[in-house]
Amino acid sequence: MAETESSPTRIVLWVIVAAATLTVMAGAILGPVVPQIQSALGVSDTAAGLIITTHGGVIVLASPFVGALIDRIGPRQPFIGGLAIYGLGGGAGLLVDSYLPLLASRVVLGVGTAAVYTSITVLLYQLYAGQEMERALGFRSSANSAGAAVWPLVGGAAGTVTWNLPFAVYLIALPLGALALLTIPEPAATSTASDDSEPSSAAATTLRGRLAATAAVVGARPQLLFVYLLYFTANTLLYVVVVFYPQFLDGVGVDSSAAISLYLAANGAAGGVTAVAYDRLRKRVSRLTLVGVAVGLWAIGFAGVSAVTTAVGALLPVVLFGAGIGLVFPSAFAWVEQFAPSAKQGQFSAYLASVGYTGQFLAPVLFGPLVPGLGVAGVFAVGAAVAAVGVVVVIATSRSTDRHL
Template sequence: MATATELRRSLWVLVAAATLTVMAGAILGPIVPQIQRELGVSGAAAGLIITTHGGVIVLASPLVGSLVDRIGPRRPFVGGLLVYGLGGGAGLVVDSYYPLLASRVVLGLGTAGVYTSITVLIYELYEGQAMERALGYRSSANSAGAAVWPLIGGAAGALAWNAPFGVYLLALPLGLLAAATIPDTRSSSDADDAAADGSGRSDETSGGIAELLAVFRDRPALPLVYVLYFGANALLYVIVVFYPQFLAGIGVTASLDISLYLAANGAAGGVSALAYDRLLRYGGRSTLVGAAFVLWTAGFGIATVVGTAVGAALPVILFGLGLGLVFPSTFAWVEAFAPADRQGQFSSYVASFGYTGQFLSPVLFGALVPFAGVEGVFAAAAAVAGVAAVGLGAHRFRGG
C-alpha cells in the first residue's frame, strides 16, 4: 500500500506526464510552415508530421491496454515515457521527411503507452474523492499543455526549425523519475507469472469482438461514454481548426494573437478541471456534463454572431470551461462501468475514440464550409451540443 507521501509524489509525476500527451502534436503547430520549407514538402505532407502520431495512438492503444491488464500500468508508463522521448527527440537530428515521419510513429507508440497507463495508475492508486481530484488534475494538465506548449513551440521555432523537437527529450528524465517514484500497484511476481504463461488478465482481454459486445450489452452506459469523448474531441478540433479562420475574418491574423485565443480555451478548461472534484459536491457527473453541453451550445452560438476581437474570446472560454468538466467525467465513468480486471483495455478505448474524433472533425464539419462558411460550422456544432443537452436532460427526467 502506497504511503500518502508516495501518492502525492506520484500525482505530480502523472500530472507532468499528462501534459506530454497533449504536447505530442501541439508543440509543432506553429512551425508547420518552417517544416514545409526546410524539408521541401507540401503543406499536407508537413501536416502529417503533426497528425501521424494520432493515428498510431488510435491503433496501438487497445494493444497497450491489454498489456497494462497483463503486467500492470507501471512498466508501460515508464517505458512509454522513454519511447516518447526518443521518438519525439529524434527530430533534432533527422533532416529528411520520411525518417522524420517514421520517428512520429515511434512517438505515437510512446504516447499510447503513457496515455492509457496514466489512466489506470490513477484508478489503482487513488480512491473516492482522491481519484476524482486526480482525474481533474490530469484534465487540467492537459488543458494547460494545450495552452502553453504551442507558445513554447513557436518560441523555440524562432531559434531553429527543429528546436521544438528537443522539448520532447523532457520525457527521458521524467521516465527515470517515474521509475524511481511510481509504486507498483500490483504484485510484480503475479504480473510476471501472467506475462509468462498467458494466464489471468490476458485471457480476459483476448476474447475478441464477441466478448467486447457482451460487455457493452451488460453495461450500455459504457459505449455512450466513448461517444461522449469522441464528440468532445471532435468539437474541440472545431475550435482548433476553424477558429483561426473565423478570427482572420474579423481582422485577427497574427499567429501570436491567434495562439492567445487557443491558450484562453486551454486555460479555461484548466480552471474548471481543477475545481472538478469540488463541483461534484453540488451535482453528479451527469449534471456537470449537462452544464458543459449548455456552455458549448452558448459558446458556439455566440461564435456565429460575434464580430469583434474582444467578443471572440467568450466562445473559446465557454467551450474550455465545459471541456474541463467532460474530460474527467469520462475517465471516472470508465472506471465505474468497465470490468475491474480489464480497465486497461477499456480505458485504452478512450484514447482511440478521442483521437479518432480529432482526426474526423475537419472532415465532418469542414464539408459545411463551402456552403455555409465557418459560421455554419459553429452553428452545426451548437446544434450538436444542444441536442446532446436536451437528450441528457430528457434521460435524467425519465429516470427520475
C-alpha cells in the same frame, strides 16, 4: 480500487500530471512551425500536416494493444517505458533532416504516447479512490488543458531559432521517465477473476473472441457507449475549435499566429480552471449534471460565434467551450473506472483514447465540407446544433439512468 496502505506521495501525483501534459504536447508543440517544416524539407502542405497527425492515427491503432498489456502486467512498466519511447521518438526530430525518417519517428512517438496516455488513466484508478480519485482526474484534465495552452507557445518560441529545435522539447520525457522509475509505486494487483459478462473459453484469446468479450461487457454496461460517444463528441468539437477558429478570427481582424495562439491558450486555461475545481463540484452535484452544464456551455458558445464582430467578443466562445471541456474529460475517465470490469480497466481506458483521437482526426473531415456553403461561422452553428442535441440526450439520460451515471 482502494488505496494502498500509505497514500501516494505528492510527487507521485505531480509526475503523473506532468506526463499528462506530454500527451497534448505530442502534436501541439509543432503547430506553429508547420510552415517552416514544409519549407525546410521541401514537402507539400498535406505531407507537412502528416507530421502533426500521424502520431494520432498510431494512438488510435495502438491503444487497444497497450490496454491489453496494462491489464496483464499493470500500468507502471508501460508508463515508464512509454515515456522512454516518447522521448526517443519525439526527440529524434532534432537530428533527422529528411521527410520519411521524420515521419517514422512520429510513428514511434505515437506508440509512446498511447502507452503514456492509457497508463496514466489506470495508474490514477489504482493509486487513488473515491474523492481523491476525482481530484486526481481533475488535475489530469487540468494538465491537459494547460499543455494545450502552453506547449504551442513554447514551440513557436523555439521555432524562431530553427525549425527543428521544438523537437528537443520531447526529450523532457526521458528525465521524467527516470523520475517515474524512482517514485511511481507498483499498484496493488487488480483482480483477474473473469467477469460474468465475458466468455471464459479459450476462444476469448482469438480476435473474434476478444471482440465478443468486449461486446458482452458493453452489452451488460450500456452506459459505456454513452461515455465513449460523449468523449468522441468532445474531442471532435475541440478540434473544430483548433482547426476552424483561427479562420474565423481572421474575419474579425485577428490574423497573427501569436494573437491566435492566445485565443487557443484562453480555451485551454478555461478548461484548466474548471478541471481543478472538478472534485469540489462533484461533492455538490452528479457527474451527469456537470456534463449537462458543459454541453450547454458548448451550445451557447458555438451559437454565439455568429454574433461576434470584435476581437474582444471572440474570446467568450472559446472560454465557454474550454470550461465545458474541463468538466467533461474527468467525468468520462471516472465513468470508465466505474463501469469497466476491474480486470479490464486498461482495455476500456484504451478505447477511450482511441475514440478521442478518432474524433480529433475526423473533425476537419466532418466539418470542413461545410465551409464552402455555410462559411466558417456556419461550421460553429452546426457545432451548436450538435451540442444542443447533446443537451437533450443528457436530459433524457438523467431521467432514465441518473442512478447509474
